[in-house]
Amino acid sequence: MVGEAHVSMIPTTPKKVWSANVNGHAVQALAPSNAILLDVLRDEVGMLGVKRGCDLGTCGCCTVLVNGEPRLSCLCLAGQVEGDDITTVEGLAEGAHLAPIQTCFATHGGSQCGFCTPGFLMAAEALLDSNPEPSREEISCAIDGNLCRCTGYQQIIDSIEAAAEIKRGDAPAPMPASNPHPNPHPEGPDQPSMPPGHAR
Amino acid sequence: MSGGYRQQPGASRGTTRKDGKRVAGKQKFPPPGSGGSHPNMAPRDLDWIPESVGGKEPQPAGSHIHDRYRTGTSVGKPRALVDSHAKVTGQAWYGDDVRLPNEIIGKILRSPHHYAKIKSIDTSKVEALPGVLAVATGQDAPNSFGVLPVTKDEHAMAIEKVRHVGDLVACVAAIDEATAMEALNLFDIEWEVLEPVFDPKKGLEDQDEPIHWRGKYHVGKTNVQKRVFQEFGDRSLVEEPSASSHGKWRMEGVHHGFTEPHAVVAHWDPNGRLQLYTPQQVPHYAHRALSTVLDVPMHQINVIRTFVGGGFGGKSDPFPHEMCAAILSRKAGRPVRINFSREEVYWINRGRHPSHIEVKMTADEDARISGFDIDALIDGGGFASFGHVTSYYNGVLATAPYELGSFHYTGARVWTNKPASGAMRGHGAVNTRCAVEVGLDEMSEQLKVDPIDLRLANLLPPHSRTISGFRITSNGMREALERVREGSNWDRKFRQMPLGKGIGIGCGFFISGSGLPIHWDPNRFPHATVHMQIDMDGGVTVHTGAADIGQGSTTAVAQVVSEVLALPIEMIHVRSHESDTSPVDLGSYSSRVTFMNANAAIRAALEIREKLLNAAWEMIGYHPDVLVLNDRRIYYKHDPAVGVSYLQALHKAQEDKGSLIASGAYRSPPMGGVHKGAAAGLAPAYSFSAYVAEVDVDVETGLISCTDVWAAHDCGKALNPLAVEGQIIGSCHMGLGQVLSEKMVYGRTGHLQNPNLLEYKIPSVHEMPNVTPIIVESSDPEGPFGAKEAGEGPLLPILPAVVNAVYDAIGVRIRELPLTPDVVWKAISAKTKSLDGIEPTDLPAPRLTHGPLQATLVERGNEHKVRDKKRQRSEDTSAYVNGVLFGFDPERPMEDQVEGWRTAVEPDPEQLAELGLAGKAWLKQEQRHMGGEQ
Ligand code: FES
């Protein structure tokens, strides 16, 4: 099957140093000059939260923020964003503290299988940064480049709305998503209380 | 009390340092597992404890045997999935996120031909390429496999011939992706191209070279993989009908469209055991198949289920690429990762079968449904996959929720030279359901009655039997219909809206777990097993093999354990990823997980509960019957001050024994008839649903947009309403795709033309209607806390609801899915032409004037409502079987009451002439009856 016009898949040019500011840290990676940003982020930088759903710009799973703007990393050469600020899903939380958008995706059902979630989170975060009080319609437009096969989008929009409220300060930051108890860890005497006469 | 326990990430507000940086907070936090103790114990949450046991949770459907284990902790409360934080932080590890040290990359060589014999493969050039570490072809793994034991027709790579474009031919592993891709160009293969078959109708005819050969069971020399004939009831009832509908449908194949492409990592560890990481819905069947193909005992394989980025049936077969990775890794001695491109996802397919479905139905003078006659020819593609089951489901899952005078089904699945069809959400039931519900709409029009009233007056009651012998337990169909009718304001809209606006109804019926495990074995092996372990720290580790594919099965299991033991859900840790540690589970298919696993988990938790209560009894002297579990405390019912903390009871129970261990299992009760195929469609419970959809149709362009959906689904009991609503809305999304835009397009040359998400049109956010999910709770007697499935059934009704709404909008019935604008426009122009070429904008919108039957139906519906309520609440426990509506005695066998009442699984010779398209498969004989291959 190898015709004469065959072009080898194996790159012949040497790799070059690629540098950028990923999630607030300067990183450097060795990459061929035609490397795709998605590949570099996943394979070289180790940001496995950036998902590959299609490699064709159709699913939005690979969305990252480049200087605050959402961008499909599968359609972007790493060289194009050399030296830029790149935020991935790993950069949303502040240390151990989840961003409101993350908590709300958990509490409002915005994430089922979760594969599309990083992409949606990044698109939503970019929206909320520029528009603190988006309508449902505006939210829809902001996420229309992202596909989700599980949720039917409705709970994703709910999640983004809820996060907007928190970010604006109109709603309290949520309780830890995973604990419905008003008094999560009651303290008290560690002795058993026993009725008179029943002590053993 | 010791403070200063480091809080988990995200769980406290944190503090802001002077320099403005936030740091993780320290929160006073008792040592792990210190039980809740009076007086700080959370009060009992009576709102979430059923009436029957003294709480305030209403129980319109009656009480449940699990009521007394309710503690008001978790069940019924909307809550985040337990793994949601992993997902929102990007830490969830899917197939392609498994990176092992020293890994190499595998790639698969796929067939360029639809159908061809492989005469020879020369791999020498491949092996010579620097960087290539392993090459494998079909010869390396001659053992066949398949998800169903009766149809093992797949190989890791093609052995003798390829069966569709994209079929696996060989594979290679190399140091990097580029080298592996390059290597794919270096295989020298000699082909003998064969004549392919694409049209399933052709597959019914004899071929020179059938795609597979089944030996003595082969049907003639055709490509028929499975044929089904079923007939129940009194066929004479269908004579002289007062209304009838006859529709021939063509439904295109659709794909699951999950966002995560398949990926697999295989690694033979230093002890020679295979560690296989794969996003599988059904890890156990992959485990079995790997063992067969690799010739390695099952205990030398550890299947590790990664997070699954959506499955919907598409990740439930054991896959050849999983075998390839293992073979390459064994050869190369290094971990091998294979990840699919989106295009490859479509080559492996397993989506919904492209189908030709014909439905005839009749109603008698009392508007009772006297007969369903269904014929389904389904296009299986190159392999059997789940097709055996699909062939049955296309018919048998239409036997409810209506009471039928007779039922007649012929089905056939044929092999064609296309990527294999398989199981997809709503497995086998979706297409026929659409055809049936649209037929009912048409009949209601002839009868001049409201289609909802027609349905309400023909429903099977709770605790009854369908015509095919399925045991219906709880049944919320009536309530679902009533609630969507009210929610959508149906009575003010139906047949009353202007041209271009329409509203339609559709119902659904689906299994909640399949009654027989696929790998049937005589040892009464349970369907689901759950192990549970509690050590000194008080945390509960639950081991289950249930595969969470995003539906929240892990959360459901954690919830029921949390409920029974009255522990906050943070104390329940579910481990479900590894076959080494999890008990065998049959996997996430046929909507079985919540029903079966949660039931098994409840059983295990009850064992622990009993041990804890006995320990408390020993400590405070009150018998377990008068002890209450609540929020990490066990106390005397009449004086909450008298009690012990959970931890104290636990430590007491652990005396001399160490950690508490329990195991719970679930096995469905024996059910069903004895006829051939009686097991197909049998389930311990069934879900019901009714949707109303509202659409806008642009009569000039044929563009449909669905604007609103009222979606009522009977899930028995919503363990987690947030997740149930998510399943309902997600199902609407998927069904809407099938009815409006999604299809796998095979061109004239048989090539799949749209293997990508650009041209395979999954609805985007803008195509989504406003969905109002309505949860109906019928409290299933055998479900965990009353729960039934909610993952697949909710998909069924959306298709017919939309198709019926389109008719309401423009007065044209279209029986071709998807309803893309070109299809709709063609139908509109045909209609306008038949009306003397009027403009589309002048089309008459259909209207309804109720006939005399309407009052009869409303009356009958109201009577049945009373009947159903009594039966649901077990106030009436008399027998009820399909046929009572037609005046038969449920206590006596039907055959004795009506002459001509049949239960047949093979056509009579005189029937052969009148069978439908799929029925033609019965014109051929099996080889063994032809004196052919023995
Ligand atoms: S992977 Fe980039 S859009 Fe799908």
Ligand code: FES
């Ligand atoms: S949550 Fe599964 S694709 Fe969006």
